[in-house]
Amino acid sequence: MSMAIPLQALTLDLDDTLWPVMPTIRRAEVVLLDWLRQHAPATAAAHEPRAMRALREAVGREWPHLAHDLNALRQETIRRALVAAGDDPALAAPAFEAFFAERQRVDLYEDVRPALDRLAARWPLVALSNGNADVGRIGLGRYFVASVSAREFGIGKPAEPIFHAACKRAGAEPAAVLHIGDDATTDVDGALDAGLCAAWVQRPDAPNPSVPRGQPHHRVADLVALAVLLGA
Secondary structure (H helix, E strand, O other): OOOOOOOOEEEEOOEOOOEOHHHHHHHHHHHHHHHHHHHOHHHHHHOOHHHHHHHHHHHHHHOHHHOOOHHHHHHHHHHHHHHHHOOOHHHHHHHHHHHHHHHOOOOOOOOHHHHHHHHHHHOOEEEEEOOOOOHHHHOOHHHOOEEEEHHHHOOOOOOHHHHHHHHHHHOOOHHHEEEEEOOHHHHHHHHHHOOOEEEEEOOOOOOOOOOOOOOOOEEEOOHHHHHHHHOO
């Protein structure tokens, strides 16, 4: 599937497109538990990572209006765990910071830096994510002209407005923007519905059972392959 007009900018998903996200989250959960053992031992004893995950899911169901704000949901989860264990709820903020700092320590896929070197030299790149990773803290900030997150924007993918906001930050009309991501629904269908072009990154080791409704313009196994296809 070819693009109707010349490509002017790229938007990129982060989690599971540039790095595998679950190993990062699991490490951050361990760091959080270690922090709680030092500062709120009763909470740590009652909320090992599995219990904390269950509480996090319960908070998400209770606060669906904050589905776009993973920071707020995580911090509220920690606060409730502290209260339930009789610890000081004011510890929720520093406990979350311990979790969040580790959340920014990601293991990039091997193709990411070589591909970003090529792509960023050719087009403006905008990070577009529903997650709470920070490309600046991760060390990728130099590749991006802007970053648009669901938390800051107030709504996440696949909603059209966040895609259009990313296009505006890139300085290009949606039809001239290629969105790159791993998720069939939030990335591929979301981009297509918003009038962007879409590249579907299907990494061999990443389970992705869903398929998009629409037809992506490119299907690739990694970002270097996409750079080659785009002539970068």
